[in-house]
Amino acid sequence: DTGVSQNPRHKITKRGQNVTFRCDPISEHNRLYWYRQTLGQGPEFLTYFQNEAQLEKSRLLSDRFSAERPKGSFSTLEIQRTEQGDSAMYLCASSPKRELNTGELFFGEGSRLTVL
Amino acid sequence: GENVEQHPSTLSVQEGDSAVIKCTYSDSASNYFPWYKQELGKRPQLIIDIRSNVGEKKDQRIAVTLNKTAKHFSLHITETQPEDSAVYFCAARGQGAGNMLTFGGGTRLMVKP
Numbered sequence: 001d002t003g004v005s006q007n008p009r010h011k012i013t014k015r016g017q018n019v020t021f022r023c024d025p026i027s028e029h030n031r032l033y034w035y036r037q038t039l040g041q042g043p044e045f046l047t048y049f050q051n052e053a054q055l056e057k058s059r060l061l062s063d064r065f066s067a068e069r070p071k072g073s074f075s076t077l078e079i080q081r082t083e084q085g086d087s088a089m090y091l092c093a094s095s096p097k098r099e100l101n102t103g104e105l106f107f108g109e110g111s112r113l114t115v116l
Numbered sequence: 117g118e119n120v121e122q123h124p125s126t127l128s129v130q131e132g133d134s135a136v137i138k139c140t141y142s143d144s145a146s147n148y149f150p151w152y153k154q155e156l157g158k159r160p161q162l163i164i165d166i167r168s169n170v171g172e173k174k175d176q177r178i179a180v181t182l183n184k185t186a187k188h189f190s191l192h193i194t195e196t197q198p199e200d201s202a203v204y205f206c207a208a209r210g211q212g213a214g215n216m217l218t219f220g221g222g223t224r225l226m227v228k229p
Contacts, residue, residue: 004159033216042122042205042219043160056216091159103148103167103209105217107159 002026004108006092012114013082020078021111025094032075033105034067035091036060043091049075082115089113118143118210122220129196130228137223139206140188148209149182149189150217155202163204164191196227 005024013019025032030051035043046065048056051072061067064082069075079086089112093105119142129135141149150165166173166180166189173180177196182189193200203224207217 035219040125040222042120042207042222045216045218048216103150103165104162105150107152107161109159 004092004094004106006090006108006111008111009109010112010114012116014116015084016081018078018080019082019113020076021090021092021113023075023077023092023108025073025075025092026096026106027073028096029094029106030072030097031095032069033093033095034075034077035093037089037091037110038087046077046090079113082113084115087113087115118146118208118218120206120208120218120220122206122223124223125221126224126226128226128228131196131198133196135191135193135196135200135225135227137191137204137206137225138188139190139208139220140186141208141210141218142187143208143210144184144187146208146210149180150207151178151180151191152205152207152219153202154205154222160205193225196225198227198229201225201227 032049034046037043045058046061047067049069064080067077089110091110092108122139147168152160153163154160164178166182177194179192203222205222206220
């Protein structure tokens with residue numbers, strides 16, 4: 001499978017714990033996005049990377065959230081001191097560089113976080 | 117920033133009937149409007165998209181129309197089948213870096229056999 005890969009697929013944690021999610025984009029894609037999706041809602045943009053540079057961050061991304069893409073390939077999203085309101089599906093998506101870009105985002109299967 | 121509203125939130129149709137889902141957007145500079153289908157427990161997948169320089173696009177049983185003046189666009193599914201049952205999301209690409217999309221709240225389509 002050469003699609004976007006995310007892990008873990010499910011994470012249950014206690015309030016106050018830290019969690020980290022990983023996203024491996026499609027290999028030739030230089031753009032990577034994190035979205036959050038709560039039940040019954042559409043995906044909400046969190047942050048965007050072009051190669052290793054984080055170019056956009058949503059106001060939704062509080063200081064407890066941090067995302068990295070150190071080598072311009074895989075990315076991690078860390079949530080510190082989790083709260084029950086952080087429970088959601090965290091979706092990663094990627095897209096190719098501008099010259100090859102049709103506009104489509106290619107999504108992973110998501111990482112579902114449950115904070116008890 | 118961009119704001120996308122989608123309705124209805126749920127839609128139930130009989131197999132063979134047509135389904136229409138409507139979205140409005142706020143940023144007049146938005147230029148790309150995709151529709152994603154998400155089956156239960158699966159990733160969102162692009163089913164059709166339209167750019168601001170055209171008013172309509174069709175792909176077999178699926179069509180999308182765009183009215184830039186009114187800032188709304190619609191998804192039309194004809195001859196619905198049970199496998200069309202899913203959640204459908206519209207989205208718009210506004211100003212900002214990259215291909216960042218703003219999504220609507222989704223429409224749960226149920227096609228009854």
